[in-house]
Amino acid sequence: MNISVIVGHPYKHSFNAAIAAAAAEALNERGHHVLFHDLYREQFNPVLSDTELVSDVPEDTLTALHQQEIREADGIVIIHPNWWGQPPAIMKG
Numbered sequence: 001m002n003i004s005v006i007v008g009h010p011y012k013h014s015f016n017a018a019i020a021a022a023a024a025e026a027l028n029e030r031g032h033h034v035l036f037h038d039l040y041r042e043q044f045n046p047v048l049s050d051t052e053l054v055s056d057v058p059e060d061t062l063t064a065l066h067q068q069e070i071r072e073a074d075g076i077v078i079i080h081p082n083w084w085g086q087p088p089a090i091m092k093g
Contacts, residue, residue: 010088
């Protein structure tokens with residue numbers, strides 16, 4: 001199965017990062033194909049442009065890649081901190 005693991009925490013040694021790494025490792029060990037994304041390390045831009053809003057077509061290649069992988073994934077694991085009851089802005093983007 002194709003599993004997309006996405007982590008959104010600014011500190012690469014955080015508990016969230018450790019959870020994401022453990023999840024990806026466990027899935028790999030069980031024979032799944034893991035697509036791992038650390039949004040901060042990839043410098044993902046969460047800002048939605050006006051052009052993208054009306055066209056529904058991403059302007060940057062990283063967003064297009066994420067969209068394609070999520071469409072093709074059999075499972076998605078999303079890991080992020082809970083800040084004031086919500087995920088961080090990078091995860092919302």
